Amino acid sequence: MTRQNKQRTLRLFALHEFIQDHFTKSDWIKVAYLTDSLELIEDHPRLLRSLDFKDDDYEGNSLQVLSKLISESSGNLYEIERFVETKKTTMNRSIREVPDFISTVQAAAPERVITFAPDVFRIPDKLVESNVLSVMMPFEGRFAGTYAAIRTVCAKLGIECKRADDIWDNSILIQDVFDLIYTSKAVITDFTDRNPNVFYETGVAHTLGKIVIPITQSVGDIPFDLRHHRALTYLPNAEGLLKLETDLEKKLVKVFR
Secondary structure, rough: OHHHHHHHHHHHHHHHHHHHHHOOOHHHHHHHOOOOOOHHHHOOOHHHHHHHHHOOHHHHHHHHHHHHHHHHHHHHHHHHHHHHHHHHHHHHHHHHHHOOOOOOOOOOOOOOOOOOOOHHHHHHHHOOEEEEEEEOOOOHHHHHHHHHHHHHHHHHHHOOOEHHOOOOOOEEEHHHHHHHHHHEEEEEOOHHHHHHHHHHHHHHHHHHHOOEEEEEHHHHHHOOHHHHHHEEOOOHHHHHHHHHHHHHHHHHHOOOO
């Protein structure tokens, strides 16, 4: 590989790293017009769909399309870099204007931001911890194996795993739960047996813009409106918990990369 080609490849990788983390569907369409590549982007069978549904193959699809755009014209590389720099400037401005933006799903504050003041919780004076995963599940003994499997994966990946019964910072349990969700980068919710507390906690996590990873022993326990989130299913036996560890490791590697 020539020096020029190597530099071009490194620029491609740098663009892709930003794009896969921050691009919206609108950004891709704008790039399509800038590079006269609307047909390539809109007609790609998986690019925009995998972005919409946050599917695992989005990373590969975005790299494939980006490589194609740059290979078609050297000018496209400059156009996309200029667009990305403009977007970075806008994102930095938004973050400065909204210093307490805590979502781990969205990289930057959206144009429309609302302020809420809940009566049930106090907003903690804490920061989001980039290496913390919280787990919402019933505190029943029969879920001990599930929680142990989750902790095993976290220990392997160097992730700090917490459950509400692991802490006691407040006199009211629900405040500890809220604090934990608020400060976590991602939240695992176990919908097994349709536990009402888990449903409630999942709603809190979604409202706070958190990455939510649903797991369950039965797909039928997932609320209908959430079934597009692709829950990880498992059985509460040795083989099933081992499968959960394998599936969860793949997911957490992507979330905490």
